[in-house]
Amino acid sequence: MREIRGEFGRSVRIERVSGDLGRVMDGPTVHELAEACDAGRIMFVRHLTVEIASFEELPPDYELAELVLGELTEYPKALAVQAWTDNAGTGGSSYHRIEQALGERGVTVTRSGQELVVSCFVGRRATLLGLNRLEDSLSDWPGGRMRLARADERVSRSEFKLEEAIATFGLLLPAGGKAVDLGASPGGWTRILRQHGKEVWSVDPGSLDPRLRADRRIHHEATTAGRFFAANRTRFDVVVNDMRMDQVLSARMMVDAAAHLRCGGLAIVTLKGGGKNPLDGARRGLDVLRQEYDVLHARQLHHNRNEITVVARKL
Numbered sequence: 001m002r003e004i005r006g007e008f009g010r011s012v013r014i015e016r017v018s019g020d021l022g023r024v025m026d027g028p029t030v031h032e033l034a035e036a037c038d039a040g041r042i043m044f045v046r047h048l049t050v051e052i053a054s055f056e057e058l059p060p061d062y063e064l065a066e067l068v069l070g071e072l073t074e075y076p077k078a079l080a081v082q083a084w085t086d087n088a089g090t091g092g093s094s095y096h097r098i099e100q101a102l103g104e105r106g107v108t109v110t111r112s113g114q115e116l117v118v119s120c121f122v123g124r125r126a127t128l129l130g131l132n133r134l135e136d137s138l139s140d141w142p143g144g145r146m147r148l149a150r151a152d153e154r155v156s157r158s159e160f161k162l163e164e165a166i167a168t169f170g171l172l173l174p175a176g177g178k179a180v181d182l183g184a185s186p187g188g189w190t191r192i193l194r195q196h197g198k199e200v201w202s203v204d205p206g207s208l209d210p211r212l213r214a215d216r217r218i219h220h221e222a223t224t225a226g227r228f229f230a231a232n233r234t235r236f237d238v239v240v241n242d243m244r245m246d247q248v249l250s251a252r253m254m255v256d257a258a259a260h261l262r263c264g265g266l267a268i269v270t271l272k273g274g275g276k277n278p279l280d281g282a283r284r285g286l287d288v289l290r291q292e293y294d295v296l297h298a299r300q301l302h303h304n305r306n307e308i309t310v311v312a313r314k315l
Protein backbone atom coordinates (compact mmCIF):
# COMPACT_ATOMS: atom_id res chain seq x y z
CA MET A 1 0.00 0.00 0.00
CA ARG A 2 2.86 2.37 0.83
CA GLU A 3 4.49 1.69 -2.51
CA ILE A 4 1.30 2.33 -4.51
CA ARG A 5 0.52 5.56 -2.65
CA GLY A 6 4.14 6.67 -2.95
CA GLU A 7 3.97 6.22 -6.71
CA PHE A 8 0.44 7.48 -7.43
CA GLY A 9 -0.41 9.80 -4.57
CA ARG A 10 -2.06 9.60 -1.18
CA SER A 11 -5.58 9.95 -2.56
CA VAL A 12 -5.49 6.36 -3.93
CA ARG A 13 -7.80 4.20 -1.84
CA ILE A 14 -6.71 0.66 -1.08
CA GLU A 15 -8.67 -1.86 0.94
CA ARG A 16 -7.66 -5.29 2.08
CA VAL A 17 -9.92 -8.01 0.67
CA SER A 18 -8.05 -11.00 2.01
CA GLY A 19 -4.61 -11.97 3.39
CA ASP A 20 -2.59 -10.94 0.36
CA LEU A 21 -5.29 -9.46 -1.87
CA GLY A 22 -6.15 -5.78 -2.01
CA ARG A 23 -8.50 -3.60 -4.00
CA VAL A 24 -7.11 -0.36 -5.47
CA MET A 25 -9.63 2.44 -6.13
CA ASP A 26 -9.60 6.06 -7.30
CA GLY A 27 -6.11 5.61 -8.59
CA PRO A 28 -3.99 4.48 -11.51
CA THR A 29 -5.18 2.35 -14.40
CA VAL A 30 -4.13 -1.26 -14.35
CA HIS A 31 -1.70 -0.48 -17.17
CA GLU A 32 -0.04 2.30 -15.16
CA LEU A 33 0.22 -0.02 -12.16
CA ALA A 34 1.68 -2.82 -14.29
CA GLU A 35 4.29 -0.46 -15.75
CA ALA A 36 5.41 0.64 -12.28
CA CYS A 37 5.61 -3.00 -11.14
CA ASP A 38 7.47 -4.14 -14.27
CA ALA A 39 10.08 -1.44 -13.77
CA GLY A 40 10.58 -2.45 -10.11
CA ARG A 41 9.24 0.84 -8.71
CA ILE A 42 6.55 -1.25 -7.00
CA MET A 43 8.04 -4.49 -5.66
CA PHE A 44 5.44 -6.05 -3.41
CA VAL A 45 2.68 -6.67 -5.98
CA ARG A 46 2.70 -10.01 -7.78
CA HIS A 47 -0.49 -10.10 -9.79
CA LEU A 48 -3.03 -7.65 -11.20
CA THR A 49 -6.53 -7.94 -12.56
CA VAL A 50 -9.46 -5.60 -13.13
CA GLU A 51 -12.47 -6.48 -11.01
CA ILE A 52 -15.65 -6.92 -13.01
CA ALA A 53 -17.92 -8.35 -10.32
CA SER A 54 -18.02 -9.58 -6.74
CA PHE A 55 -20.54 -11.93 -5.16
CA GLU A 56 -21.10 -14.01 -2.08
CA GLU A 57 -20.79 -17.06 -4.29
CA LEU A 58 -20.39 -17.70 -8.01
CA PRO A 59 -23.64 -17.08 -9.95
CA PRO A 60 -25.16 -19.64 -12.36
CA ASP A 61 -23.18 -20.53 -15.49
CA TYR A 62 -25.15 -18.42 -17.99
CA GLU A 63 -24.71 -15.32 -15.82
CA LEU A 64 -21.00 -16.00 -15.43
CA ALA A 65 -20.49 -16.24 -19.17
CA GLU A 66 -22.54 -13.06 -19.74
CA LEU A 67 -20.52 -11.14 -17.17
CA VAL A 68 -17.23 -11.99 -18.82
CA LEU A 69 -18.30 -11.72 -22.45
CA GLY A 70 -20.21 -8.49 -21.76
CA GLU A 71 -16.90 -6.80 -20.92
CA LEU A 72 -15.41 -7.52 -24.33
CA THR A 73 -16.00 -5.63 -27.54
CA GLU A 74 -14.83 -8.56 -29.68
CA TYR A 75 -16.03 -12.11 -29.14
CA PRO A 76 -12.95 -14.04 -27.95
CA LYS A 77 -11.87 -17.37 -29.47
CA ALA A 78 -9.95 -18.27 -26.33
CA LEU A 79 -9.50 -17.05 -22.78
CA ALA A 80 -7.28 -18.12 -19.91
CA VAL A 81 -9.09 -18.78 -16.65
CA GLN A 82 -7.17 -18.61 -13.39
CA ALA A 83 -8.83 -19.40 -10.07
CA TRP A 84 -7.40 -19.41 -6.57
CA THR A 85 -8.56 -19.23 -2.97
CA ASP A 86 -7.40 -17.62 0.25
CA ASN A 87 -6.46 -20.97 1.75
CA ALA A 88 -4.37 -23.84 0.46
CA GLY A 89 -7.02 -24.81 -2.14
CA THR A 90 -6.33 -24.38 -5.83
CA GLY A 91 -9.70 -22.98 -6.86
CA GLY A 92 -10.17 -26.01 -9.13
CA SER A 93 -13.95 -26.18 -8.81
CA SER A 94 -14.38 -22.50 -9.77
CA TYR A 95 -12.06 -23.03 -12.71
CA HIS A 96 -14.23 -25.88 -13.98
CA ARG A 97 -17.43 -23.85 -13.50
CA ILE A 98 -16.11 -20.94 -15.56
CA GLU A 99 -14.52 -23.27 -18.11
CA GLN A 100 -17.86 -24.94 -18.64
CA ALA A 101 -19.79 -21.65 -18.77
CA LEU A 102 -17.48 -20.18 -21.41
CA GLY A 103 -17.09 -23.50 -23.23
CA GLU A 104 -20.86 -23.61 -23.78
CA ARG A 105 -20.53 -20.24 -25.51
CA GLY A 106 -17.85 -21.57 -27.86
CA VAL A 107 -14.84 -20.07 -26.09
CA THR A 108 -11.73 -22.24 -25.70
CA VAL A 109 -10.48 -22.08 -22.13
CA THR A 110 -6.93 -22.77 -21.00
CA ARG A 111 -5.09 -22.13 -17.75
CA SER A 112 -2.50 -19.80 -19.27
CA GLY A 113 -0.97 -18.61 -22.51
CA GLN A 114 -3.83 -16.34 -23.72
CA GLU A 115 -3.91 -12.61 -24.33
CA LEU A 116 -6.87 -12.18 -21.96
CA VAL A 117 -7.12 -13.67 -18.50
CA VAL A 118 -10.24 -14.23 -16.39
CA SER A 119 -9.32 -14.29 -12.70
CA CYS A 120 -11.53 -15.78 -10.02
CA PHE A 121 -10.62 -15.38 -6.38
CA VAL A 122 -12.69 -17.36 -3.88
CA GLY A 123 -12.31 -15.96 -0.38
CA ARG A 124 -14.09 -16.68 2.86
CA ARG A 125 -16.06 -13.43 2.68
CA ALA A 126 -16.34 -12.79 -1.06
CA THR A 127 -15.79 -14.19 -4.50
CA LEU A 128 -14.29 -11.80 -7.05
CA LEU A 129 -14.18 -12.02 -10.81
CA GLY A 130 -11.60 -10.11 -12.82
CA LEU A 131 -10.61 -9.69 -16.44
CA ASN A 132 -7.29 -8.35 -17.63
CA ARG A 133 -4.80 -8.42 -20.47
CA LEU A 134 -1.94 -10.81 -19.74
CA GLU A 135 0.44 -7.96 -20.60
CA ASP A 136 -0.80 -6.06 -17.54
CA SER A 137 -1.17 -9.06 -15.20
CA LEU A 138 2.49 -9.43 -14.04
CA SER A 139 2.16 -13.22 -14.01
CA ASP A 140 0.42 -15.92 -16.02
CA TRP A 141 -0.45 -17.88 -12.86
CA PRO A 142 -3.55 -17.69 -10.62
CA GLY A 143 -2.93 -14.79 -8.24
CA GLY A 144 0.75 -14.86 -9.24
CA ARG A 145 1.17 -18.18 -7.45
CA MET A 146 3.46 -20.02 -9.80
CA ARG A 147 3.56 -23.77 -9.27
CA LEU A 148 6.67 -25.59 -10.40
CA ALA A 149 7.01 -29.34 -10.50
CA ARG A 150 8.93 -31.06 -7.74
CA ALA A 151 11.43 -33.41 -9.31
CA ASP A 152 13.99 -35.86 -7.96
CA GLU A 153 16.87 -34.08 -9.65
CA ARG A 154 16.20 -30.83 -7.81
CA VAL A 155 18.85 -30.20 -5.18
CA SER A 156 17.11 -27.39 -3.25
CA ARG A 157 13.84 -25.51 -2.91
CA SER A 158 15.76 -22.34 -3.81
CA GLU A 159 15.81 -23.56 -7.42
CA PHE A 160 12.18 -22.47 -7.68
CA LYS A 161 13.17 -18.85 -7.02
CA LEU A 162 15.60 -18.71 -9.90
CA GLU A 163 13.25 -20.54 -12.26
CA GLU A 164 10.41 -18.23 -11.31
CA ALA A 165 12.57 -15.14 -11.92
CA ILE A 166 13.68 -16.42 -15.33
CA ALA A 167 10.09 -17.24 -16.37
CA THR A 168 8.37 -14.18 -14.86
CA PHE A 169 10.77 -11.62 -16.26
CA GLY A 170 11.32 -13.52 -19.54
CA LEU A 171 15.07 -13.53 -18.99
CA LEU A 172 17.21 -14.76 -21.83
CA LEU A 173 20.30 -16.52 -20.59
CA PRO A 174 22.22 -17.17 -23.80
CA ALA A 175 23.87 -20.60 -23.77
CA GLY A 176 27.53 -20.70 -22.82
CA GLY A 177 29.68 -18.20 -20.93
CA LYS A 178 30.80 -18.07 -17.34
CA ALA A 179 28.68 -17.55 -14.26
CA VAL A 180 29.50 -17.05 -10.61
CA ASP A 181 26.97 -18.26 -8.02
CA LEU A 182 27.42 -16.56 -4.62
CA GLY A 183 25.97 -18.47 -1.68
CA ALA A 184 25.68 -21.56 -3.89
CA SER A 185 25.29 -24.40 -1.36
CA PRO A 186 23.75 -26.96 -1.83
CA GLY A 187 23.76 -26.03 -5.53
CA GLY A 188 20.21 -25.50 -6.80
CA TRP A 189 20.98 -22.28 -8.67
CA THR A 190 24.22 -23.80 -9.92
CA ARG A 191 22.24 -26.68 -11.40
CA ILE A 192 19.87 -24.31 -13.21
CA LEU A 193 22.79 -22.27 -14.56
CA ARG A 194 24.35 -25.50 -15.87
CA GLN A 195 21.08 -26.31 -17.61
CA HIS A 196 21.51 -22.99 -19.40
CA GLY A 197 24.97 -24.09 -20.54
CA LYS A 198 27.03 -21.88 -18.21
CA GLU A 199 30.35 -22.89 -16.71
CA VAL A 200 29.78 -22.12 -13.03
CA TRP A 201 31.99 -20.97 -10.15
CA SER A 202 29.98 -21.93 -7.06
CA VAL A 203 31.11 -19.90 -4.07
CA ASP A 204 30.04 -21.05 -0.61
CA PRO A 205 31.87 -22.36 2.47
CA GLY A 206 29.07 -24.98 2.60
CA SER A 207 29.18 -28.10 0.46
CA LEU A 208 27.53 -28.88 -2.86
CA ASP A 209 25.13 -31.74 -3.41
CA PRO A 210 27.12 -34.90 -4.28
CA ARG A 211 25.21 -35.16 -7.60
CA LEU A 212 26.95 -32.00 -8.80
CA ARG A 213 30.48 -33.10 -7.94
CA ALA A 214 31.17 -35.08 -11.11
CA ASP A 215 30.42 -32.08 -13.35
CA ARG A 216 33.78 -30.65 -14.47
CA ARG A 217 32.20 -27.37 -15.49
CA ILE A 218 31.22 -26.67 -11.88
CA HIS A 219 34.04 -25.25 -9.75
CA HIS A 220 33.21 -25.30 -6.07
CA GLU A 221 35.04 -22.47 -4.32
CA ALA A 222 34.66 -23.40 -0.65
CA THR A 223 35.15 -19.92 0.71
CA THR A 224 33.26 -16.68 1.31
CA ALA A 225 32.37 -14.34 -1.54
CA GLY A 226 34.72 -11.63 -0.17
CA ARG A 227 37.71 -13.99 -0.11
CA PHE A 228 36.84 -15.39 -3.52
CA PHE A 229 36.81 -11.97 -5.23
CA ALA A 230 40.03 -10.92 -3.48
CA ALA A 231 41.87 -13.65 -5.41
CA ASN A 232 39.73 -14.06 -8.55
CA ARG A 233 41.05 -13.29 -12.07
CA THR A 234 38.13 -14.73 -14.09
CA ARG A 235 35.71 -12.37 -15.90
CA PHE A 236 32.08 -13.47 -15.69
CA ASP A 237 29.05 -13.00 -17.96
CA VAL A 238 26.51 -13.60 -15.19
CA VAL A 239 26.55 -13.19 -11.42
CA VAL A 240 23.82 -14.64 -9.22
CA ASN A 241 23.62 -14.18 -5.48
CA ASP A 242 21.32 -15.99 -3.04
CA MET A 243 23.52 -15.41 0.02
CA ARG A 244 21.89 -15.45 3.42
CA MET A 245 22.95 -11.95 4.36
CA ASP A 246 21.51 -8.52 5.20
CA GLN A 247 20.36 -6.77 2.00
CA VAL A 248 22.81 -3.87 2.19
CA LEU A 249 25.81 -6.14 2.81
CA SER A 250 24.66 -8.42 0.02
CA ALA A 251 24.26 -5.44 -2.35
CA ARG A 252 27.75 -4.22 -1.40
CA MET A 253 29.12 -7.63 -2.33
CA MET A 254 27.40 -7.20 -5.70
CA VAL A 255 29.19 -3.87 -6.12
CA ASP A 256 32.50 -5.70 -5.51
CA ALA A 257 31.37 -8.44 -7.93
CA ALA A 258 30.80 -5.82 -10.66
CA ALA A 259 34.58 -5.45 -11.10
CA HIS A 260 34.63 -9.11 -12.18
CA LEU A 261 31.63 -8.91 -14.50
CA ARG A 262 31.71 -7.83 -18.13
CA CYS A 263 29.82 -4.63 -19.06
CA GLY A 264 26.18 -5.48 -19.78
CA GLY A 265 26.56 -8.69 -17.73
CA LEU A 266 23.42 -9.97 -16.01
CA ALA A 267 22.96 -10.02 -12.24
CA ILE A 268 20.21 -11.88 -10.37
CA VAL A 269 20.14 -11.39 -6.62
CA THR A 270 17.81 -12.05 -3.72
CA LEU A 271 17.83 -9.28 -1.11
CA LYS A 272 16.78 -10.86 2.15
CA GLY A 273 15.43 -9.71 5.46
CA GLY A 274 14.11 -6.32 6.35
CA GLY A 275 12.27 -7.62 9.43
CA LYS A 276 9.17 -5.54 10.09
CA ASN A 277 10.04 -3.11 7.35
CA PRO A 278 10.93 -5.09 4.21
CA LEU A 279 10.20 -2.14 1.90
CA ASP A 280 12.80 0.21 3.39
CA GLY A 281 15.35 -2.61 3.59
CA ALA A 282 14.80 -3.52 -0.04
CA ARG A 283 15.10 0.14 -1.11
CA ARG A 284 18.38 0.53 0.78
CA GLY A 285 19.76 -2.56 -0.95
CA LEU A 286 18.63 -1.26 -4.36
CA ASP A 287 20.30 2.12 -3.77
CA VAL A 288 23.60 0.34 -3.20
CA LEU A 289 23.14 -1.88 -6.28
CA ARG A 290 22.49 1.18 -8.49
CA GLN A 291 26.10 2.31 -7.97
CA GLU A 292 27.15 -0.33 -10.50
CA TYR A 293 23.97 -1.73 -12.05
CA ASP A 294 20.91 -0.73 -13.99
CA VAL A 295 18.05 -2.33 -12.05
CA LEU A 296 15.65 -3.94 -14.57
CA HIS A 297 13.21 -5.71 -12.24
CA ALA A 298 12.66 -6.02 -8.50
CA ARG A 299 9.79 -8.04 -7.09
CA GLN A 300 8.78 -10.26 -4.24
CA LEU A 301 8.01 -13.40 -6.22
CA HIS A 302 5.80 -16.24 -5.06
CA HIS A 303 8.75 -18.43 -4.07
CA ASN A 304 10.50 -15.61 -2.20
CA ARG A 305 9.75 -15.60 1.47
CA ASN A 306 11.16 -12.66 3.36
CA GLU A 307 13.10 -11.32 0.39
CA ILE A 308 12.84 -9.78 -3.07
CA THR A 309 14.47 -10.88 -6.32
CA VAL A 310 16.33 -8.24 -8.32
CA VAL A 311 17.46 -8.49 -11.94
CA ALA A 312 20.05 -5.96 -13.05
CA ARG A 313 22.67 -5.27 -15.75
CA LYS A 314 26.15 -4.04 -15.09
CA LEU A 315 26.50 -0.44 -16.27
Ligand SMILES: C[S@@+](CC[C@H](N)C(=O)[O-])C[C@H]1O[C@@H](n2cnc3c(N)ncnc32)[C@H](O)[C@@H]1O
Nearest residue numbers: 156158183185186187188189224225242243244
Ligand atom coordinates in the same frame (compact mmCIF):
# COMPACT_ATOMS: atom_id res chain seq x y z
C1 LIG B 1 19.65 -19.90 0.77
S1 LIG B 1 21.22 -20.63 0.75
C2 LIG B 1 21.55 -20.72 -0.96
C3 LIG B 1 20.78 -21.78 -1.69
C4 LIG B 1 21.24 -21.96 -3.13
N1 LIG B 1 20.94 -20.78 -3.94
C5 LIG B 1 20.62 -23.16 -3.80
O1 LIG B 1 19.86 -23.00 -4.75
O2 LIG B 1 20.91 -24.28 -3.38
C6 LIG B 1 22.26 -19.34 1.33
C7 LIG B 1 23.74 -19.66 1.34
O3 LIG B 1 24.48 -18.44 1.52
C8 LIG B 1 25.73 -18.84 2.04
N2 LIG B 1 26.49 -17.66 2.48
C9 LIG B 1 26.22 -16.82 3.51
N3 LIG B 1 27.18 -15.88 3.59
C10 LIG B 1 28.08 -16.14 2.60
C11 LIG B 1 29.28 -15.51 2.16
N4 LIG B 1 29.78 -14.44 2.80
N5 LIG B 1 29.94 -16.04 1.11
C12 LIG B 1 29.44 -17.12 0.46
N6 LIG B 1 28.31 -17.75 0.82
C13 LIG B 1 27.63 -17.27 1.88
C14 LIG B 1 25.36 -19.84 3.12
O4 LIG B 1 26.47 -20.69 3.43
C15 LIG B 1 24.19 -20.59 2.47
O5 LIG B 1 24.63 -21.81 1.92
